[in-house]
Amino acid sequence: MHWIALQWPLDEAGAACAARPAPEAPPDATVPTRQALGWWALQFTPHVAWVDEALLLEVSGSLRLWGGQRALLRRIHQSNPALVAVESSQAAIGIIALAVLRQRVQGRPLPAQRPAALPLATLTAARPHLALLSRLGLRTWGDVHALPRAPMVRRFGPDLRRALDIAWGLAPESYPWLMLPDRFDQSLELPARVEDAPALLWSAARLLASLQGWLCARQQGVLAFELSWTLDLKRLDGRELPPTQSLVIRTAEAQQAMAHLRRLLAERLAHTPMLAPATWLRLRSIDTAPWGAPSVSFLPEDQRTGDPLHVFIERVGARLGPASVQTPTLRADHRPECMQGWRPAQKALPPVAARQQQRAPAKSLQGGKARPPAALRVKADGAEGGAAHLPDALAPTWLLREPLPLDLQADGQPCHGGPLRLLTGPRRVEAGWWPQAPDQAQRDSPRPAARDYYIAQNPAAELLWIYRERATSARHDAGGRPRWFLQGLYA
Template sequence: MLWAALLPEAHRSPDSPRTDALLGLAVWCLQFTPRVAIEGSAVLMEVEGSERLFGGKRALAAQVREESAGLGVAFLAWAPTSLAALALARCGVRNGFAQPLPVLLDALPLESLAAVAAHAPMLKRLGCTTLGQVRALPRGGLSRRFDKELLVALDQAYGLRPSAYAWVALPEQFHARLELMSRVEHAPAILFGARRLLLQLCAWLAARRCGVTAFTLRWCHDAMRSKTAGDGGELTIRTAEPTRSIENLARLLAENLAKVQLFAPVGDLELLAVDVRAFEAPTASLLPDSQEDGESLALVLERIAARLGPERVLRPVPQEDHRLEWAVHWQAASVPMSRNRAGVPAVPYALPQPSFVLPQSLPLAVQANRPLYQGTLQLLSGPHRIEGGWWHRLSDETGTHAQTVVRDYWVALSAHAGVLWIYQTRLANEDTAWFLHGIFA
């Protein structure tokens, strides 16, 4: 499993209460995975099932680290279990995969796990200062002297017992609040705090596969204000089309805030999504959708070759050759398709063909004249004899060699590997041998 623990700077203590900031951070995490939970002072998310959608573990970790910094996340850690990630985040250790998990956790202090920190005074009198020392104590004595939560938390952190959480549900409507760290007297300065709310809004929109065409930013004046200043103000921003681009929304908000005059210092902000609509995000695929653009495959390949270089875009070209390794060769997509003497594209040989061909034939062991591959193979179909290649010569340091082959191909069944494409050599100057050449899907 792959767990991430996100810990804001203001909530480093294990017993910090659940706040609007944690709820906003949890909503932001829902764009990556539906398995998001609030545990004490941190937000946990499990991304094992969705990491490929974001380009793999490294790309996902880099995106979470970069974007979460704008939400006030000061401590971020990754680990195979949820409580291990939380403990590592509290101690400032980011990577829970650098060493075996027990080695990392054993060195952490008692305060890294809330269930252990609750009994820290007693455990310290017993001579325990790390999780490893607590874990080394007899389990029977721990269960009798302390509550069961201590052993449960240790087992869950070390991966010996599964963890259960109440997952955060994605709200139907977006409404987020933020208390500013200091009072703001000029409207453009509100953008720093409003951008954090916009990050939450864009993540909520991404999780709902929607875009926003109108949102409202409200601000509340400080309690120590004049009576004529009022409670606060609001500003509604509208866009021409649905969007969830943080840069676009922040730019529009900055332009409008530049025209606003505050009548009193501002201490709190609210952001509401007024008009939400279905939104199809631009595809991140290298290949454009030919059905929408009305382009043929040839035109698409030409454009991709222009971007990446002609030597990087290849296409397979069938050849009139019975030898499987020479039946297809790859050429640049910009080169016209080669044709045979009859003026029509070459077609592959009509015998059974495997879905996957090995780069090099794999020699097979033989027992009692029967080929072996993860057990004895059962020959289903064959032999299909292929003979030729005398006209095909390759030169190397030792001279010129003909690529002549005489093979009997068989369709074979392996109890563990499935249907295989194997052959037996038949050249007079070679020893008879069996080889694996391909695998049927």
């Protein structure tokens, strides 16, 4: 058997207090609770138990997995989730490891003979009897162990005798091991009444740290969780209030790191008005998925930088609203302006978005519709820039939002900055006469299109994409000639 005892300085609420900063703690580390520290330790061994002020780990079954005692202890200190340093000790028996830990925390020297020379104050079962034992001249574990068994049990009870039997290997050692719940659901009382939603984030960070420990221990990633807070008032200005308010945070990919979820929660809380001051917080998991750690490559070309695409979409969507980040959807239509529509990008994220590690795309130009390099757009100032995905390789890069009517010469030649010279065409399109879906019919013009498309060049050597309405469209200018329109531009 091999036991490791860990101890953090805990406050009255059972959280690690910052009496002694830990140099290994990450800069964004939060203050974990006592329960969160126990869940964190479950990644090293399934045998974890809180005994008084210390956390005991029985690691004999996992030492080989972690590479030995030194490697495991180094890993424990490096992954310490608290903001304070952790004290540790090792022994072949749990209560001896706990006694050695207490000696180290108090700054006292360790005796050479263990457990016989250990002070009685380091034995939990002896603490209720320290005054009497001291008057009897008993100072160490060995002094009490030498007493006759039957009179000792009658005078001090069976607990002290059993603890000494465990220390000398005469009785087995057992503890109530920590067990993970099937679902994460924790509540936290706020230190003071909170009147604005962003102030909840500081207390919510502690619950998120507990959630991270629970996810790591269960090898799960969270897809959705709910943060709710209890309102202090039942009435406000004569109207009834609900007992709680809540926010549901969802992500396209399972997450274990809380940095992204904390940013999403901060953005959502910044736009959430509170109906009344809050007194309690509650965090519960809604949906989780098995966690698969991303593979790491040593090749330089595989070292991607920047946020994954789904992280960018969720963060901007939380800040500007889900409808502000949109992705194109293809439609079965031959009219260029009707070939695609837009829908919220969060609803269209594929399950492998986090693995693609795509960088955020550049903003679309104000001038019109485009074929963007990444299937994503962000609305800004009401702009309605879009994209047209055309099957023809000769289709232009940009489409105008609305086709621009062209002037005609006396001989019917179209003009735009001068007479246009037709280079290719016609490419005939006649579509829009079939029944459409109700939602698409509301967005698109129900009028059929009968057009002949050409690539033209003006005197400034600019390439334009123009079309002429055919006779079947029955729309002509005042002179009875077919109308010409400019619809696209070439870069």
